[in-house]
Amino acid sequence: xxxxxxxxxxxxxxxxxxxxxxxxxxxxxxxxxxxxxxxxxxxxxxxxxxxxxxxxxxxxxxxxxxxxxxxxxxxxxxxxxxxxxxxxxxxxxxxxxxxxxxxxxxxxxxxxxxxxxxxxxxxxxxxxxxxxxxxxxxxxxxxxxxxxxxxxxxxxxxxxxxxxxxxxxxxxxxxxxxxxxxxxxxxxxxxxxxxxxxxxxxxxxxxxxxxxxxxxxxxxxxxxxxxxxxxxxxxxxxxxxxxxxxxxxxxxxxxxxxxxxxxxxxxxxxxxxxxxxxxxxxxxxxxxxxxxxxxxxxxxxxxxxxxxxxxxxxxxxxxxxxxxxxxxxxxxxxxxxxxxxxxx
Numbered sequence: 001x002x003x004x005x006x007x008x009x010x011x012x013x014x015x016x017x018x019x020x021x022x023x024x025x026x027x028x029x030x031x032x033x034x035x036x037x038x039x040x041x042x043x044x045x046x047x048x049x050x051x052x053x054x055x056x057x058x059x060x061x062x063x064x065x066x067x068x069x070x071x072x073x074x075x076x077x078x079x080x081x082x083x084x085x086x087x088x089x090x091x092x093x094x095x096x097x098x099x100x101x102x103x104x105x106x107x108x109x110x111x112x113x114x115x116x117x118x119x120x121x122x123x124x125x126x127x128x129x130x131x132x133x134x135x136x137x138x139x140x141x142x143x144x145x146x147x148x149x150x151x152x153x154x155x156x157x158x159x160x161x162x163x164x165x166x167x168x169x170x171x172x173x174x175x176x177x178x179x180x181x182x183x184x185x186x187x188x189x190x191x192x193x194x195x196x197x198x199x200x201x202x203x204x205x206x207x208x209x210x211x212x213x214x215x216x217x218x219x220x221x222x223x224x225x226x227x228x229x230x231x232x233x234x235x236x237x238x239x240x241x242x243x244x245x246x247x248x249x250x251x252x253x254x255x256x257x258x259x260x261x262x263x264x265x266x267x268x269x270x271x272x273x274x275x276x277x278x279x280x281x282x283x284x285x286x287x288x289x290x291x292x293x294x295x296x297x298x299x300x301x302x303x304x305x306x307x308x309x310x311x312x313x314x315x316x317x318x319x320x321x322x323x324x325x326x327x328x329x330x331x332x333x334x335x336x337x338x339x340x341x342x343x344x
Contacts, residue, residue, distance in 0.1 A: 018043045019057055020101065022050070024084040026064070026074045033071035060103070060129070061147060079255050080147065081127040089260040093267035094123035095154065102126070104146075106133040109208055109224035112153035116220040117212065124155040125263065148231045149244070150259050153224040154266065158274050162213040165221055166319040167280045169194055169209040170287045171273055172223050175265035176205045177290060180227075182261045184249060191291040193312075193321045193337060197227075202243035204228050225262065229253050284315050293337065299323060303335030 021043050026034055036047040043050070051068050058064055060080065066072035077085065083099035090096040098121055105111060108126040110133070115124060130146035158168070176197045177189045190198040197205035208224040228234075228244035230252055245253050273279045288294045294312055301308040301323065310325035321332040 018045070018053055019060075019103075020082050020084050022053055022057065023062065023074070023078060023080070023082060026072060027077065027084070030074060033066060033073050035071040036068050039072065077256075080129065081150070081152075081255060081259050085256055086127075086260055086263075089256075090263055090267075093264055094270070095125050095263045095267060096123075097121075098124040100124065100126045102128040104128070104130045104132065107131055107224075108151050108153035109210060109222055112155050112222040112224070113210055113212075116155045116222060120155050122155060122157040122220075126153045126155075127151065127259070145231055147255070149229045150225065150227040150255055150262065152226075152259065152262065153222050154263075156221045156223060156270060158218055158221065158270075160218050160274065161216055162211065162218055163318060164273070164280065165209060165211050165213075165218065166194065167283050168221060168223065168270070168273060169207055170319055171269040171283045172207045172209065172225060172266060173197055174283065174286055174290065175262060175269045176207070176225060176227065178265040179258060179261035180204075180245065182265070183253065183258050184245075187245070187248060189290075190293070191287055192293045193287075193291065193315070194319075194334075199243055199245070199248050203241055204243055204245060204248070223266070225266075227258065227262070229255050229258060280319070281317075284317075284319055287319075288315060294321070298340040299337050300340050301332050301335045301337050303332075308332065308335075309340060 022039055025039060025042050036050045039050045040047050047068055054064055054072060062078040062080065063075040064072050065075050082101055087096050087099055100111070102108070102111075105128045108128050108131065112120070112124065112126045115126070128151045131151050156168070158164070173191045173195065177191060180187060180189055187199055190201075192198055195207040195209070196203050205225065205227040209221060210224070211221040212219045228242060230246045231244040232246065233239070234242045269283070273283065276282070293299070295314050297312045299310065299312055308323055308325060308330055310323040310330070313322045313324045313329065316322055316331055321337065323330050323332055
């Protein structure tokens with residue numbers, strides 16, 4: 001299990017892995033106070049350095065009680081996406097063995113793609129508390145407020161042709177929907193082709209799938225998932241388009257619980273795709289059933305300066321969107337799909 005990665009390559013600021021070790025120690029001794037001396041021994045440091053690290057944890061929002069004279073204890077399990085917390089919740093999935101955590105990084109997808117190119121094993125997970133250059137599809141950026149959302153990328157190495165990767169992206173949308181519903185089933189969640197998850201018509205999650213492939217086989221795929229969890233507000237330019245789970249429910253969510261549910265759901269969908277011959281049909285059918293956008297939606301699609309307008313008529317057998325226009329049925333391979341008459 002890994003708690004960090006090479007910051008220079010991944011675009012992260014230096015990561016102090018000792019923070020995770022301190023949290024793990026305090027969690028293992030949750031009913032007693034851990035002395036500064038004991039913590040210092042565990043992390044091969046000294047008490048003054050322990051105090052500095054404790055202050056750093058408090059700055060990250062971790063509720064640590066105590067001081068150097070009395071020792072330290074956790075008042076509550078921190079809502080940080082640390083391997084020490086997540087790994088036990090992911091046992092039995094492909095994501096339980098190689099978790100990488102960053103307090104700040106440029107982009108988890110960029111880090112995951114670089115690591116995959118260097119041989120990172122399938123199931124490697126890259127999680128960040130904050131992204132400074134989060135990416136969406138095309139040239140879009142992803143707002144990544146510190147410790148407010150889930151910013152996660154995973155490395156997969158499916159034995160599939162490149163043509164099947166769209167189904168994997170759609171399956172990731174199904175996994176996000178299932179994870180949110182597992183935590184709170186009251187929300188009405190909609191899937192927008194090909195990579196958005198909506199609540200109340202606003203974007204709560206986006207998926208960015210990138211791959212390295214030969215003509216007939218995939219070398220590796222990185223699936224990046226961003227979820228707006230506890231954001232209380234958004235920049236003015238996107239506040240009419242984006243929402244968070246907190247804004248929609250009126251309460252704080254456990255990012256740890258949701259991240260674990262997400263990776264478990266993604267594990268199920270991925271195993272289905274690579275193990276069952278009828279998996280693609282199942283994914284396309286379920287995506288269609290769970291989306292108001294796939295059939296009967298008046299849309300306009302912008303792609304490379306061209307615009308298509310019409311009514312959606314389902315997915316073809318590869319997973320591409322079909323739109324009935326005045327000129328006939330058109331297959332949408334990529335582009336930005338918007339509801340006709342709306343600007344977002």
